[in-house]
Amino acid sequence: MNAIRYTIVPKNAAAHLFEVSLTVAAPDRSGQRFMLPVWIPGSYMIREFARNIVTLQAFNAAGRKIAVEKTDKHAWATAPHDGPITLRYEVYGWDMSVRAAHLDEDIGFFNGSSVFLAVEGQADAPCVVDIQKPAGAQFAKWRVATALPEARGTKRYGFGKYEAPNYDALIDHPVTLGEFALGSFDAHGAQHDIVISGRVSALDMRRLEVDLKRVCEAQIALFEPRTKKAPVARYVFMTVAVADGYGGLEHRASTALICNRADLPVTGRPDMTEGYRTYLGLCSHEYFHTWNVKRIKPAAFAPYDLSQENYTSLLWLFEGFTSYYDDLMLVRSGVINVTEYFALLGKTIGGVLRGSGRLKQTVAESSFDAWVKYYRQDENAANAIVSYYQKGSLIALAFDLSIRTQTAGKKSLDDVMRLLWQRYGRDFYDGKARGIEESEVEALFAEATGADLKKIFRDGVHGTRDLPLEALLEPFGITLAADIATNGTSGKPSLGARVRNGADCVLAAVHENSAAQKAGLSAGDVLVAIDGLRVTGSNLDTLLSRYLPGAKVEIHAFRRDELRVTQAKLDAPEVSRYVLSIADKRGASKPHRERWLNG
Structure with a gap:
Protein backbone atom coordinates (compact mmCIF):
# COMPACT_ATOMS: atom_id res chain seq x y z
CA MET A 1 0.00 0.00 0.00
CA GLU A 179 14.81 24.77 22.38
CA PHE A 180 14.62 22.37 25.30
CA ALA A 181 16.63 20.71 28.05
CA LEU A 182 17.30 17.05 27.33
CA GLY A 183 18.02 14.18 29.68
CA SER A 184 18.20 10.42 29.20
CA PHE A 185 18.35 7.21 31.20
CA ASP A 186 18.14 3.48 30.63
CA ALA A 187 15.32 1.54 32.35
CA HIS A 188 15.72 -2.24 32.03
CA GLY A 189 17.29 -1.91 28.60
CA ALA A 190 14.90 0.68 27.16
CA GLN A 191 15.99 4.25 26.46
CA HIS A 192 13.95 6.93 28.20
CA ASP A 193 14.37 10.60 27.29
CA ILE A 194 13.27 13.68 29.22
CA VAL A 195 12.43 16.87 27.33
CA ILE A 196 11.75 20.08 29.27
CA SER A 197 10.51 23.10 27.29
CA GLY A 198 9.85 26.57 28.64
CA ARG A 199 11.94 28.93 30.71
CA VAL A 200 13.45 26.94 33.57
CA SER A 201 16.55 27.94 35.53
CA ALA A 202 18.84 25.71 37.62
CA LEU A 203 17.02 22.54 36.53
CA ASP A 204 18.43 19.45 38.27
CA MET A 205 18.15 17.11 35.29
CA ARG A 206 20.36 14.51 36.94
CA ARG A 207 17.98 14.14 39.85
CA LEU A 208 15.05 13.86 37.47
CA GLU A 209 16.83 11.11 35.55
CA VAL A 210 17.58 9.15 38.73
CA ASP A 211 14.07 9.46 40.17
CA LEU A 212 12.21 8.64 36.95
CA LYS A 213 14.51 5.69 36.29
CA ARG A 214 13.49 4.17 39.63
CA VAL A 215 9.79 4.72 38.94
CA CYS A 216 9.95 3.35 35.39
CA GLU A 217 11.92 0.26 36.40
CA ALA A 218 9.44 -0.47 39.19
CA GLN A 219 6.53 -0.32 36.73
CA ILE A 220 8.30 -2.47 34.14
CA ALA A 221 9.05 -5.08 36.81
CA LEU A 222 5.42 -5.07 37.97
CA PHE A 223 4.12 -6.13 34.55
CA GLU A 224 7.11 -8.26 33.52
CA PRO A 225 8.66 -9.59 36.77
CA ARG A 226 10.66 -12.30 34.98
CA THR A 227 11.90 -10.66 31.79
CA LYS A 228 11.70 -7.02 32.94
CA LYS A 229 11.04 -6.12 29.33
CA ALA A 230 9.63 -2.67 28.69
CA PRO A 231 6.69 -2.40 26.27
CA VAL A 232 8.68 0.06 24.12
CA ALA A 233 12.28 0.33 22.97
CA ARG A 234 12.26 4.08 23.58
CA TYR A 235 10.02 6.38 25.62
CA VAL A 236 9.89 10.20 25.79
CA PHE A 237 8.64 12.37 28.68
CA MET A 238 7.80 15.76 27.14
CA THR A 239 7.07 18.60 29.57
CA VAL A 240 6.23 22.25 29.00
CA ALA A 241 7.02 24.28 32.12
CA VAL A 242 4.79 27.33 32.68
CA ALA A 243 3.95 29.72 35.51
CA ASP A 244 0.76 27.90 36.45
CA GLY A 245 -0.34 24.66 34.85
CA TYR A 246 -0.87 20.96 35.41
CA GLY A 247 -1.85 18.11 33.13
CA GLY A 248 -0.76 15.10 31.19
CA LEU A 249 -1.86 12.94 28.30
CA GLU A 250 -0.71 9.41 27.64
CA HIS A 251 0.57 8.02 24.34
CA ARG A 252 1.90 4.62 23.34
CA ALA A 253 5.60 5.56 23.62
CA SER A 254 5.56 9.03 25.16
CA THR A 255 3.60 11.44 27.25
CA ALA A 256 2.85 15.15 26.91
CA LEU A 257 2.95 17.00 30.24
CA ILE A 258 2.51 20.54 31.50
CA CYS A 259 3.62 21.68 34.95
CA ASN A 260 4.51 24.67 37.07
CA ARG A 261 8.16 25.50 36.52
CA ALA A 262 8.50 25.81 40.31
CA ASP A 263 7.63 22.10 40.63
CA LEU A 264 10.76 20.95 38.81
CA PRO A 265 13.83 19.99 40.87
CA VAL A 266 16.45 22.68 41.46
CA THR A 267 20.17 22.02 41.50
CA GLY A 268 21.53 22.12 45.04
CA ARG A 269 18.15 21.64 46.70
CA PRO A 270 17.69 17.94 47.50
CA ASP A 271 14.46 18.28 49.51
CA MET A 272 11.28 16.64 48.24
CA THR A 273 8.90 19.54 47.75
CA GLU A 274 5.19 19.07 47.40
CA GLY A 275 5.37 20.42 43.85
CA TYR A 276 8.11 18.00 42.79
CA ARG A 277 6.26 15.09 44.34
CA THR A 278 3.16 16.13 42.39
CA TYR A 279 5.16 16.27 39.16
CA LEU A 280 6.67 12.82 39.74
CA GLY A 281 3.18 11.47 40.44
CA LEU A 282 2.00 12.91 37.13
CA CYS A 283 4.90 11.28 35.29
CA SER A 284 4.20 7.99 37.06
CA HIS A 285 0.51 8.18 36.13
CA GLU A 286 1.09 8.76 32.44
CA TYR A 287 3.84 6.14 32.27
CA PHE A 288 1.55 3.52 33.83
CA HIS A 289 -0.88 4.22 30.99
CA THR A 290 1.74 2.78 28.61
CA TRP A 291 0.29 -0.55 29.73
CA ASN A 292 -3.12 0.36 31.13
CA VAL A 293 -5.24 1.95 28.36
CA LYS A 294 -2.65 2.29 25.59
CA ARG A 295 -2.34 -1.50 25.27
CA ILE A 296 -4.78 -2.98 27.76
CA LYS A 297 -7.95 -1.34 26.46
CA PRO A 298 -11.70 -1.52 26.93
CA ALA A 299 -13.37 -3.13 23.94
CA ALA A 300 -15.00 0.21 23.11
CA PHE A 301 -11.53 1.64 22.33
CA ALA A 302 -10.31 -1.17 20.11
CA PRO A 303 -10.26 0.49 17.69
CA TYR A 304 -11.07 4.12 18.49
CA ASP A 305 -13.80 5.84 16.52
CA LEU A 306 -12.48 9.38 16.40
CA SER A 307 -15.56 10.79 14.68
CA GLN A 308 -17.79 10.53 17.75
CA GLU A 309 -17.94 9.64 21.45
CA ASN A 310 -16.78 6.13 22.44
CA TYR A 311 -18.73 5.01 25.50
CA THR A 312 -17.39 2.64 28.14
CA SER A 313 -18.24 1.99 31.79
CA LEU A 314 -14.65 0.94 32.55
CA LEU A 315 -12.78 4.21 33.02
CA TRP A 316 -12.73 3.47 36.77
CA LEU A 317 -10.43 0.55 35.87
CA PHE A 318 -8.26 2.35 33.34
CA GLU A 319 -8.02 5.79 34.95
CA GLY A 320 -8.88 4.92 38.55
CA PHE A 321 -6.45 2.01 38.82
CA THR A 322 -3.76 4.11 37.14
CA SER A 323 -4.42 6.80 39.76
CA TYR A 324 -3.91 4.17 42.46
CA TYR A 325 -0.65 2.87 41.08
CA ASP A 326 0.88 6.27 40.24
CA ASP A 327 1.62 7.21 43.86
CA LEU A 328 2.04 3.58 44.97
CA MET A 329 4.89 3.20 42.48
CA LEU A 330 6.56 6.29 43.94
CA VAL A 331 6.76 4.68 47.38
CA ARG A 332 7.62 1.22 46.03
CA SER A 333 10.50 2.68 44.04
CA GLY A 334 11.75 4.59 47.08
CA VAL A 335 11.26 8.02 45.54
CA ILE A 336 8.96 9.00 48.42
CA ASN A 337 8.63 7.46 51.88
CA VAL A 338 5.66 5.77 53.51
CA THR A 339 4.66 8.86 55.47
CA GLU A 340 4.49 10.90 52.27
CA TYR A 341 2.49 8.18 50.55
CA PHE A 342 0.01 8.00 53.42
CA ALA A 343 -0.44 11.79 53.20
CA LEU A 344 -1.28 11.52 49.50
CA LEU A 345 -3.69 8.66 50.13
CA GLY A 346 -5.36 10.54 52.99
CA LYS A 347 -5.90 13.54 50.73
CA THR A 348 -7.59 11.34 48.11
CA ILE A 349 -9.87 9.76 50.72
CA GLY A 350 -10.88 13.21 51.97
CA GLY A 351 -11.55 14.43 48.45
CA VAL A 352 -13.89 11.53 47.70
CA LEU A 353 -15.80 11.63 51.00
CA ARG A 354 -16.30 15.41 50.84
CA GLY A 355 -18.54 15.30 47.77
CA SER A 356 -22.14 14.10 48.08
CA GLY A 357 -22.13 13.13 44.38
CA ARG A 358 -20.49 9.85 45.44
CA LEU A 359 -23.82 8.84 47.01
CA LYS A 360 -25.72 9.39 43.75
CA GLN A 361 -23.49 8.24 40.90
CA THR A 362 -21.51 5.02 40.62
CA VAL A 363 -18.02 4.98 39.14
CA ALA A 364 -19.35 2.84 36.29
CA GLU A 365 -21.95 5.53 35.54
CA SER A 366 -19.32 8.25 35.93
CA SER A 367 -17.16 6.43 33.37
CA PHE A 368 -19.99 6.20 30.88
CA ASP A 369 -20.99 9.84 31.41
CA ALA A 370 -17.44 11.21 31.19
CA TRP A 371 -18.25 12.87 27.86
CA VAL A 372 -21.10 14.95 29.21
CA LYS A 373 -20.46 15.21 32.97
CA TYR A 374 -16.92 14.65 34.20
CA TYR A 375 -15.28 16.63 31.39
CA ARG A 376 -17.98 19.31 31.51
CA GLN A 377 -18.24 19.98 35.21
CA ASP A 378 -20.27 22.90 36.49
CA GLU A 379 -20.75 24.47 39.90
CA ASN A 380 -22.95 21.57 41.04
CA ALA A 381 -20.50 18.81 40.10
CA ALA A 382 -19.49 17.92 43.68
CA ASN A 383 -23.16 17.37 44.52
CA ALA A 384 -23.99 15.34 41.42
CA ILE A 385 -21.05 13.26 40.19
CA VAL A 386 -18.18 11.16 41.49
CA SER A 387 -14.66 11.08 40.05
CA TYR A 388 -13.76 7.76 38.45
CA TYR A 389 -10.17 8.88 38.96
CA GLN A 390 -10.30 9.47 42.71
CA LYS A 391 -12.92 6.95 43.79
CA GLY A 392 -11.58 4.55 41.18
CA SER A 393 -8.19 4.71 42.91
CA LEU A 394 -9.84 3.93 46.27
CA ILE A 395 -11.66 0.99 44.70
CA ALA A 396 -8.29 -0.27 43.49
CA LEU A 397 -6.98 0.12 47.05
CA ALA A 398 -9.98 -1.81 48.39
CA PHE A 399 -9.44 -4.61 45.86
CA ASP A 400 -5.72 -4.78 46.63
CA LEU A 401 -6.12 -4.92 50.41
CA SER A 402 -9.00 -7.40 50.21
CA ILE A 403 -7.12 -9.73 47.86
CA ARG A 404 -4.02 -9.65 50.04
CA THR A 405 -6.03 -10.37 53.19
CA GLN A 406 -8.10 -13.19 51.69
CA THR A 407 -5.07 -14.93 50.18
CA ALA A 408 -2.70 -14.32 53.14
CA GLY A 409 -0.49 -12.19 50.90
CA LYS A 410 -0.08 -14.77 48.15
CA LYS A 411 -2.06 -12.71 45.62
CA SER A 412 -2.67 -9.01 45.05
CA LEU A 413 -4.02 -6.51 42.57
CA ASP A 414 -0.64 -6.79 40.84
CA ASP A 415 -1.71 -10.27 39.70
CA VAL A 416 -4.85 -8.80 38.14
CA MET A 417 -2.81 -6.22 36.24
CA ARG A 418 -0.39 -8.87 35.02
CA LEU A 419 -3.18 -11.11 33.75
CA LEU A 420 -4.78 -8.15 31.97
CA TRP A 421 -1.39 -7.43 30.39
CA GLN A 422 -0.76 -11.01 29.31
CA ARG A 423 -4.22 -11.54 27.87
CA TYR A 424 -5.05 -8.18 26.33
CA GLY A 425 -2.06 -5.85 26.26
CA ARG A 426 1.25 -7.54 25.48
CA ASP A 427 0.41 -8.32 21.83
CA PHE A 428 -2.02 -5.47 21.21
CA TYR A 429 0.01 -3.77 18.46
CA ASP A 430 1.09 -7.07 16.88
CA GLY A 431 -2.13 -7.60 14.98
CA LYS A 432 -3.88 -9.34 17.87
CA ALA A 433 -5.80 -6.31 19.07
CA ARG A 434 -8.75 -7.00 21.34
CA GLY A 435 -10.05 -4.97 24.22
CA ILE A 436 -11.63 -6.39 27.34
CA GLU A 437 -15.42 -6.53 27.40
CA GLU A 438 -17.19 -5.12 30.42
CA SER A 439 -18.77 -8.53 31.06
CA GLU A 440 -15.31 -10.14 31.35
CA VAL A 441 -13.85 -7.99 34.10
CA GLU A 442 -15.24 -9.59 37.25
CA ALA A 443 -14.40 -13.12 36.09
CA LEU A 444 -10.84 -12.08 35.26
CA PHE A 445 -10.34 -10.68 38.78
CA ALA A 446 -11.52 -13.99 40.24
CA GLU A 447 -9.29 -16.00 37.89
CA ALA A 448 -6.22 -13.92 38.72
CA THR A 449 -6.64 -14.00 42.50
CA GLY A 450 -9.14 -16.66 43.61
CA ALA A 451 -10.57 -14.06 46.00
CA ASP A 452 -14.25 -13.28 46.56
CA LEU A 453 -14.59 -9.68 45.38
CA LYS A 454 -18.32 -9.60 44.65
CA LYS A 455 -19.08 -7.14 47.46
CA ILE A 456 -16.58 -4.56 46.20
CA PHE A 457 -17.92 -4.89 42.67
CA ARG A 458 -21.50 -4.58 43.94
CA ASP A 459 -21.05 -1.75 46.44
CA GLY A 460 -17.96 0.03 45.12
CA VAL A 461 -18.17 -0.23 41.34
CA HIS A 462 -21.89 -0.59 40.68
CA GLY A 463 -23.13 0.91 43.95
CA THR A 464 -22.77 4.15 45.87
CA ARG A 465 -21.86 2.89 49.34
CA ASP A 466 -18.68 4.18 50.92
CA LEU A 467 -15.83 1.70 50.89
CA PRO A 468 -14.96 0.07 54.26
CA LEU A 469 -11.39 1.36 54.13
CA GLU A 470 -10.89 1.46 57.89
CA ALA A 471 -11.70 -2.26 58.19
CA LEU A 472 -9.62 -3.13 55.12
CA LEU A 473 -6.57 -1.32 56.48
CA GLU A 474 -6.77 -2.91 59.93
CA PRO A 475 -5.08 -6.25 59.00
CA PHE A 476 -2.13 -4.19 57.76
CA GLY A 477 -1.70 -2.46 61.11
CA ILE A 478 -2.91 0.89 59.77
CA THR A 479 -5.51 3.16 61.35
CA LEU A 480 -7.60 5.74 59.52
CA ALA A 481 -8.92 8.93 61.14
CA ALA A 482 -10.34 12.25 60.00
CA ASP A 483 -7.91 15.15 60.05
CA ILE A 484 -9.71 18.32 61.13
CA ALA A 485 -7.81 21.58 61.05
CA THR A 486 -8.08 23.17 64.49
CA ASN A 487 -8.25 26.69 65.87
CA GLY A 488 -7.19 26.52 69.50
CA THR A 489 -9.29 23.77 71.06
CA SER A 490 -12.16 23.80 68.60
CA GLY A 491 -12.42 23.07 64.90
CA LYS A 492 -12.83 26.00 62.53
CA PRO A 493 -16.46 26.16 61.33
CA SER A 494 -17.42 25.97 57.69
CA LEU A 495 -19.89 27.54 55.31
CA GLY A 496 -19.75 24.42 53.13
CA ALA A 497 -18.80 26.37 50.02
CA ARG A 498 -15.78 26.66 47.77
CA VAL A 499 -14.48 30.12 46.88
CA ARG A 500 -12.86 31.19 43.61
CA ASN A 501 -9.38 32.65 43.66
CA GLY A 502 -9.48 36.41 43.35
CA ALA A 503 -9.94 39.69 45.18
CA ASP A 504 -13.69 39.23 45.64
CA CYS A 505 -15.20 36.40 47.68
CA VAL A 506 -17.11 34.68 44.89
CA LEU A 507 -18.68 31.31 45.66
CA ALA A 508 -17.53 28.76 43.07
CA ALA A 509 -19.61 25.89 44.46
CA VAL A 510 -22.03 25.30 47.31
CA HIS A 511 -22.15 21.86 48.87
CA GLU A 512 -25.44 20.07 49.34
CA ASN A 513 -27.15 20.57 52.74
CA SER A 514 -24.39 22.94 53.81
CA ALA A 515 -24.76 26.11 55.87
CA ALA A 516 -24.43 28.17 52.70
CA GLN A 517 -27.11 26.25 50.85
CA LYS A 518 -29.52 26.35 53.80
CA ALA A 519 -28.96 30.10 53.98
CA GLY A 520 -30.00 30.43 50.34
CA LEU A 521 -26.55 31.14 48.92
CA SER A 522 -25.59 29.85 45.48
CA ALA A 523 -22.58 29.54 43.21
CA GLY A 524 -21.77 32.92 41.69
CA ASP A 525 -22.90 34.90 44.74
CA VAL A 526 -20.36 37.49 45.93
CA LEU A 527 -20.03 37.64 49.70
CA VAL A 528 -19.35 41.21 50.86
CA ALA A 529 -19.77 41.08 54.66
CA ILE A 530 -20.15 38.71 57.62
CA ASP A 531 -21.63 40.31 60.73
CA GLY A 532 -20.80 43.70 59.28
CA LEU A 533 -17.15 42.95 58.49
CA ARG A 534 -15.93 43.05 54.90
CA VAL A 535 -15.23 39.71 53.20
CA THR A 536 -12.58 39.33 50.49
CA GLY A 537 -11.26 36.40 48.53
CA SER A 538 -8.44 35.97 51.04
CA ASN A 539 -9.89 36.64 54.49
CA LEU A 540 -12.96 34.37 54.66
CA ASP A 541 -11.19 31.65 56.65
CA THR A 542 -9.80 34.24 59.07
CA LEU A 543 -13.27 35.66 59.71
CA LEU A 544 -14.82 32.24 60.21
CA SER A 545 -12.08 31.20 62.64
CA ARG A 546 -13.53 33.66 65.17
CA TYR A 547 -16.68 31.56 65.51
CA LEU A 548 -17.59 28.13 66.86
CA PRO A 549 -19.51 25.53 64.85
CA GLY A 550 -23.23 26.19 65.18
CA ALA A 551 -22.82 29.95 65.50
CA LYS A 552 -25.26 32.13 63.56
CA VAL A 553 -23.89 34.89 61.36
CA GLU A 554 -25.44 37.55 59.16
CA ILE A 555 -24.20 37.51 55.58
CA HIS A 556 -24.50 40.26 52.98
CA ALA A 557 -24.02 39.06 49.41
CA PHE A 558 -24.62 40.23 45.88
CA ARG A 559 -26.39 37.99 43.38
CA ARG A 560 -25.93 39.69 40.05
CA ASP A 561 -26.57 43.36 41.03
CA GLU A 562 -29.02 42.62 43.85
CA LEU A 563 -27.95 42.77 47.48
CA ARG A 564 -29.19 39.91 49.65
CA VAL A 565 -29.09 39.59 53.42
CA THR A 566 -29.34 36.15 55.02
CA GLN A 567 -28.61 34.24 58.21
CA ALA A 568 -26.37 31.17 58.25
CA LYS A 569 -25.77 28.61 60.98
CA LEU A 570 -22.14 27.56 60.55
CA ASP A 571 -21.33 23.90 59.97
CA ALA A 572 -18.85 21.71 61.77
CA PRO A 573 -15.32 21.76 60.32
CA GLU A 574 -14.94 20.18 56.90
CA VAL A 575 -12.76 17.10 56.67
CA SER A 576 -10.38 17.73 53.79
CA ARG A 577 -8.11 14.76 54.38
CA TYR A 578 -7.65 11.64 56.47
CA VAL A 579 -4.66 10.50 58.46
CA LEU A 580 -3.24 7.01 58.01
CA SER A 581 -1.01 5.85 60.87
CA ILE A 582 0.91 2.66 61.53
CA ALA A 583 -0.42 1.26 64.82
CA ASP A 584 1.34 -2.12 64.69
CA LYS A 585 4.99 -1.47 63.86
CA ARG A 586 6.45 -4.85 64.79
CA GLY A 587 3.54 -7.29 64.96
CA ALA A 588 2.08 -9.85 62.58
CA SER A 589 0.71 -7.17 60.26
CA LYS A 590 4.15 -5.76 59.41
CA PRO A 591 5.06 -8.33 56.68
CA HIS A 592 1.67 -7.83 54.96
CA ARG A 593 2.11 -4.06 55.06
CA GLU A 594 5.65 -4.21 53.71
CA ARG A 595 4.69 -6.54 50.86
CA TRP A 596 1.97 -4.09 49.87
CA LEU A 597 4.13 -0.98 50.06
CA ASN A 598 7.32 -2.55 48.77
CA GLY A 599 5.78 -4.66 46.02
Missing part, protein backbone atom coordinates in the same frame (compact mmCIF):
# COMPACT_ATOMS: atom_id res chain seq x y z
CA ASN A 2 1.32 3.46 -0.91
CA ALA A 3 2.37 5.65 2.00
CA ILE A 4 0.38 8.75 2.91
CA ARG A 5 2.88 11.62 2.89
CA TYR A 6 2.50 14.59 5.22
CA THR A 7 4.55 17.76 5.56
CA ILE A 8 4.17 20.16 8.48
CA VAL A 9 6.02 23.43 8.94
CA PRO A 10 5.59 26.20 11.54
CA LYS A 11 4.70 28.77 8.93
CA ASN A 12 4.00 31.88 11.00
CA ALA A 13 4.83 31.72 14.70
CA ALA A 14 3.48 35.21 15.38
CA ALA A 15 0.14 34.24 13.86
CA HIS A 16 0.32 30.73 15.41
CA LEU A 17 -0.13 29.02 12.06
CA PHE A 18 1.13 25.61 10.95
CA GLU A 19 1.03 24.76 7.26
CA VAL A 20 0.27 21.11 6.55
CA SER A 21 0.13 19.20 3.31
CA LEU A 22 -0.70 15.58 2.62
CA THR A 23 -0.38 13.61 -0.59
CA VAL A 24 -2.44 10.54 -1.43
CA ALA A 25 -0.91 8.54 -4.28
CA ALA A 26 -4.00 6.42 -4.97
CA PRO A 27 -7.13 8.26 -3.86
CA ASP A 28 -10.69 7.09 -4.34
CA ARG A 29 -11.45 7.94 -7.97
CA SER A 30 -15.07 8.73 -7.20
CA GLY A 31 -13.99 11.40 -4.74
CA GLN A 32 -11.63 11.12 -1.78
CA ARG A 33 -12.94 11.90 1.70
CA PHE A 34 -10.75 13.28 4.49
CA MET A 35 -11.57 13.59 8.19
CA LEU A 36 -9.99 15.24 11.24
CA PRO A 37 -10.68 13.62 14.65
CA VAL A 38 -13.19 15.36 16.90
CA TRP A 39 -11.50 14.14 20.10
CA ILE A 40 -8.14 12.87 21.28
CA PRO A 41 -7.81 9.53 23.09
CA GLY A 42 -7.25 9.98 26.81
CA SER A 43 -9.32 13.17 26.99
CA TYR A 44 -12.97 12.24 26.81
CA MET A 45 -14.57 15.33 25.39
CA ILE A 46 -15.59 16.37 21.87
CA ARG A 47 -13.16 19.16 21.02
CA GLU A 48 -13.88 19.80 17.31
CA PHE A 49 -10.26 20.22 16.19
CA ALA A 50 -11.46 21.00 12.66
CA ARG A 51 -12.52 24.43 13.83
CA ASN A 52 -8.84 25.40 13.79
CA ILE A 53 -8.36 24.70 10.08
CA VAL A 54 -8.21 28.15 8.54
CA THR A 55 -7.78 27.44 4.82
CA LEU A 56 -7.82 24.23 2.76
CA GLN A 57 -7.16 23.60 -0.93
CA ALA A 58 -6.67 20.50 -3.10
CA PHE A 59 -4.29 20.04 -6.04
CA ASN A 60 -3.55 17.40 -8.67
CA ALA A 61 -0.07 16.06 -9.48
CA ALA A 62 0.54 18.99 -11.86
CA GLY A 63 -0.21 21.52 -9.13
CA ARG A 64 -3.58 22.58 -10.54
CA LYS A 65 -6.45 23.13 -8.13
CA ILE A 66 -9.20 20.55 -7.98
CA ALA A 67 -12.56 20.99 -6.35
CA VAL A 68 -12.90 20.16 -2.64
CA GLU A 69 -15.85 20.83 -0.35
CA LYS A 70 -16.58 20.48 3.33
CA THR A 71 -19.19 17.78 3.87
CA ASP A 72 -19.74 18.11 7.61
CA LYS A 73 -18.11 19.68 10.68
CA HIS A 74 -14.89 17.66 10.42
CA ALA A 75 -14.77 16.16 6.90
CA TRP A 76 -13.91 17.24 3.36
CA ALA A 77 -14.27 15.47 -0.01
CA THR A 78 -12.66 16.11 -3.37
CA ALA A 79 -14.42 15.91 -6.71
CA PRO A 80 -13.92 12.67 -8.70
CA HIS A 81 -10.31 12.55 -9.80
CA ASP A 82 -7.91 10.02 -11.28
CA GLY A 83 -4.37 10.40 -9.98
CA PRO A 84 -2.54 11.66 -6.90
CA ILE A 85 -4.11 14.37 -4.75
CA THR A 86 -2.41 16.84 -2.43
CA LEU A 87 -4.25 18.81 0.24
CA ARG A 88 -2.67 21.96 1.58
CA TYR A 89 -4.14 23.64 4.64
CA GLU A 90 -3.36 25.95 7.55
CA VAL A 91 -3.98 25.07 11.20
CA TYR A 92 -4.29 27.67 13.95
CA GLY A 93 -2.39 26.53 17.04
CA TRP A 94 -2.92 28.54 20.21
CA ASP A 95 -3.85 25.92 22.80
CA MET A 96 -1.21 25.73 25.52
CA SER A 97 -2.32 22.35 26.79
CA VAL A 98 -1.44 18.71 26.17
CA ARG A 99 -4.44 18.07 23.90
CA ALA A 100 -4.10 20.09 20.69
CA ALA A 101 -1.53 22.38 19.00
CA HIS A 102 0.42 25.45 20.03
CA LEU A 103 2.87 27.67 18.21
CA ASP A 104 4.66 30.87 19.10
CA GLU A 105 8.21 32.21 18.87
CA ASP A 106 9.36 30.05 21.81
CA ILE A 107 7.58 26.70 21.58
CA GLY A 108 5.87 24.56 18.99
CA PHE A 109 3.78 21.55 19.96
CA PHE A 110 1.18 19.41 18.26
CA ASN A 111 -0.76 16.21 18.58
CA GLY A 112 -1.38 14.54 15.24
CA SER A 113 -5.10 14.32 15.94
CA SER A 114 -5.37 18.10 15.73
CA VAL A 115 -3.25 18.67 12.59
CA PHE A 116 -3.20 15.54 10.39
CA LEU A 117 -6.28 14.77 8.31
CA ALA A 118 -7.10 11.08 7.99
CA VAL A 119 -7.59 9.59 4.52
CA GLU A 120 -10.84 7.65 4.56
CA GLY A 121 -10.38 4.06 3.43
CA GLN A 122 -6.60 4.15 3.95
CA ALA A 123 -6.29 4.15 7.74
CA ASP A 124 -3.91 1.17 7.57
CA ALA A 125 -1.57 2.78 5.04
CA PRO A 126 1.94 3.65 6.26
CA CYS A 127 2.55 7.33 6.90
CA VAL A 128 5.61 9.52 6.42
CA VAL A 129 5.68 13.03 7.90
CA ASP A 130 8.29 15.63 7.01
CA ILE A 131 8.68 18.02 9.97
CA GLN A 132 10.30 21.14 8.57
CA LYS A 133 12.17 23.88 10.39
CA PRO A 134 10.57 27.33 10.54
CA ALA A 135 12.32 30.06 8.55
CA GLY A 136 14.30 32.70 10.41
CA ALA A 137 17.51 33.09 12.42
CA GLN A 138 15.56 33.09 15.70
CA PHE A 139 14.72 29.42 15.14
CA ALA A 140 18.29 28.30 14.42
CA LYS A 141 18.55 26.29 17.65
CA TRP A 142 15.15 24.63 17.43
CA ARG A 143 15.00 20.84 17.60
CA VAL A 144 12.33 18.15 17.27
CA ALA A 145 11.29 15.85 20.12
CA THR A 146 9.01 12.90 19.40
CA ALA A 147 8.87 9.15 19.86
CA LEU A 148 8.06 8.70 16.16
CA PRO A 149 10.79 6.61 14.47
CA GLU A 150 13.12 8.63 12.25
CA ALA A 151 13.23 7.83 8.55
CA ARG A 152 16.59 7.08 6.98
CA GLY A 153 18.68 10.23 6.79
CA THR A 154 16.95 11.99 9.71
CA LYS A 155 18.92 12.40 12.92
CA ARG A 156 17.22 11.95 16.27
CA TYR A 157 15.94 15.31 17.51
CA GLY A 158 16.49 16.76 14.05
CA PHE A 159 14.10 18.17 11.49
CA GLY A 160 13.32 15.75 8.68
CA LYS A 161 11.16 12.73 7.95
CA TYR A 162 9.52 10.45 10.51
CA GLU A 163 7.54 7.26 9.94
CA ALA A 164 4.44 5.55 11.32
CA PRO A 165 2.95 2.19 10.31
CA ASN A 166 -0.59 3.62 10.09
CA TYR A 167 -2.72 6.63 10.93
CA ASP A 168 -3.47 5.46 14.48
CA ALA A 169 0.27 5.34 15.22
CA LEU A 170 0.88 8.68 13.49
CA ILE A 171 -1.46 10.58 15.79
CA ASP A 172 -0.28 8.72 18.91
CA HIS A 173 3.15 10.41 18.95
CA PRO A 174 3.00 14.09 19.93
CA VAL A 175 5.76 16.42 18.75
CA THR A 176 7.59 19.21 20.59
CA LEU A 177 9.50 21.87 18.64
CA GLY A 178 11.89 24.46 20.01
